Amino acid sequence: MARTAGSTGTETLERLQDAALELFAREGYAAVSMRAIAARTGVQAGAIYKYFPTKQDILFDLLAGHMLALEAAWREGAGSELSDFVRFHVRYHLTRPREMFISYMELRSLEPENFRRIRELRRGYEAIPRQMIEEGIAKGAFNVVDTEVTTRAIIALLNGLTTWYREDGRLSLDEIETVYITLVNRMVGAGEEEEENV
Amino acid sequence: MARTAGSTGTETLERLQDAALELFAREGYAAVSMRAIAARTGVQAGAIYKYFPTKQDILFDLLAGHMLALEAAWREGAGSELSDFVRFHVRYHLTRPREMFISYMELRSLEPENFRRIRELRRGYEAIPRQMIEEGIAKGAFNVVDTEVTTRAIIALLNGLTTWYREDGRLSLDEIETVYITLVNRMVGAGEEEEENV
Amino acid sequence: MARTAGSTGTETLERLQDAALELFAREGYAAVSMRAIAARTGVQAGAIYKYFPTKQDILFDLLAGHMLALEAAWREGAGSELSDFVRFHVRYHLTRPREMFISYMELRSLEPENFRRIRELRRGYEAIPRQMIEEGIAKGAFNVVDTEVTTRAIIALLNGLTTWYREDGRLSLDEIETVYITLVNRMVGAGEEEEENV
């Protein structure tokens, strides 16, 4: 995180990050110019370099910041059931669709070292449901055909929200949450009692 | 300087498309230069313009070609059960991971009119499982909490393969197919008999 | 790399316009590259785009600027006789041969909308002698075979200076002025008294 700890420029910094987030999500990192970010923020392109050493750092900061905040939020609210995690994940991301979107669309725009660091953070976060599923299977609470594929499929399902969710859609956050918990429970073959506990 | 001895247009065209497919999948449309595509094909950048009027057309042709081939393949092999569709979809895409990948990662790189056309093709294809699910529900064969969310989630699940599948991975195509059919059957609450029919 | 020590925008702008004027006059708009204009100004080609959005705008600004300055100069010095106009026109243009030259050689290099705008300015200016001639005829001071052709021929005569005038030629500005006034007076069949009033 190359952030220049500006004292007064905090507001500009936030505006820059928001502009970059919006533009990266909409047009893709490679298609967004520093000038475009600057214009949206009301400063000159040159001014960005007071806050970020390179364009790549803007992206990296955004992704790293998102992953750290995500982990922190989970740890804070916590929970121990897979359905807790699903509820948390859906809710957290649906209120931050742009972060969710770039967070897995722009991995390939990261330079190797930055990619490695974000991938680590991501693995840490995905270890949470992975472990829950493995434990559920071990305890006999879950019943799956293949642990690895099922785990990956569930993670893909959760990330897939990105693909179709639109903030102005007809579905409420609550509805989506409920359906996703049911779906995941069914995928892992959770006992019927659990399914009703939604 | 002139025609390279022994070169034919058809061959160069195919080489260009393959190079573009590979590079777009790996680095993203916006990050790939015409020079890079040309270099991979062994021609000069200018030569590409004998085959494609613009860079955008390379992408569009790739995406439209993929969608048309996909629909044609489904119609040919066909099937009537949701599990037929899942098996087809997984198998078709896992043998064409690059097409699958750009096919939903690069939608945003399309210019408006091209975007509209690909979206139409996509909707046509996604209507297949959508209808199967709706009919299953109508017949009482399926049992879901919310048709819309379930349908979208299933489509997202299937597309999500992109995210984690690696050709050199440890899992065989057959295994993945089997697991995905089970997962989808569970998601739609298909009766037990069906699930065993995998 | 960054601002060249001591450089100001205004100066660079003027240098760019002068370089473009010179090159357009000598080689023609289409044959002049942005690099060539830049090189003559001592900047990189990209720097031009701080001052002009496109190459076309350089030409348009040059032509529009010339026409506006021309009209302003006439209005300022003014006069009411056709010979006043001829004297003004010759003198103004012979001290600005490059502007005069591109001003009617490069009309066809203008994009449609720009062309229309310059043509309007041109018509406004050419309306001055046109009206003088028409009035002269109406008053019986002039005697012509065909008003329209005569007017156009006079305008063509005046613009034709471009074709042969060279700054280093043997003829003085005064001489050319005198001859042109006589010629135009004869063309409109002005009474003998007037001709002697040169």
Add this chain to the structure above:
Amino acid sequence: MARTAGSTGTETLERLQDAALELFAREGYAAVSMRAIAARTGVQAGAIYKYFPTKQDILFDLLAGHMLALEAAWREGAGSELSDFVRFHVRYHLTRPREMFISYMELRSLEPENFRRIRELRRGYEAIPRQMIEEGIAKGAFNVVDTEVTTRAIIALLNGLTTWYREDGRLSLDEIETVYITLVNRMVGAGEEEEENV
């Protein structure tokens, strides 16, 4: 004249020259591509090189061909009075507006050696009225303020037709001819008797 004396390809050659003439007149030499000329002729760009070694040769052939034909036509019809020349010049050019146009708009597109050759042809042709004027002055038939300027002005006037003449205009060729003869006679101060001899 780099013309390949094609036996059968004569028709293609003529079509190429006509296409080039049209396009050079409309858009200017530098702005016209070999492809554009080829497309208008219905052949591939490469085929042009069977007829002309370079693009420059197309222009040169057009200009040289025009000048030679012009001189030949004058010599054939001939005449001895300035008014004969004016009549000839106007008539010849108004039926070949494109040749007339490029003939003095595209001089600057010629490479040095080609430029020199065309300029010689041009001087030869312009020597005709120049000599007539000089002789008229010597004989006392004409009365001018300055021979040189008057001569150049007359030539400019004649060439200026290019600027405003449109084939579909309201004026007949005859009318224009008549007016121009009168104008030129007045410019040289020809005696009244002559002027009526139009």
Add this chain to the structure above:
DNA sequence: CATGAATGAGACTTCATTCAT
């Protein structure tokens, strides 16, 4: 802290030209 001027590289694209077929 920010602007405004500029760089140098590189983007997409077009061009005149060449030559195997």
Add this chain to the structure above:
DNA sequence: GATGAATGAAGTCTCATTCAT
């Protein structure tokens, strides 16, 4: 005589980045 494939240079323009002010 002509096509179709290709080159290599150059075109306009945009970009990330730098730095004097």
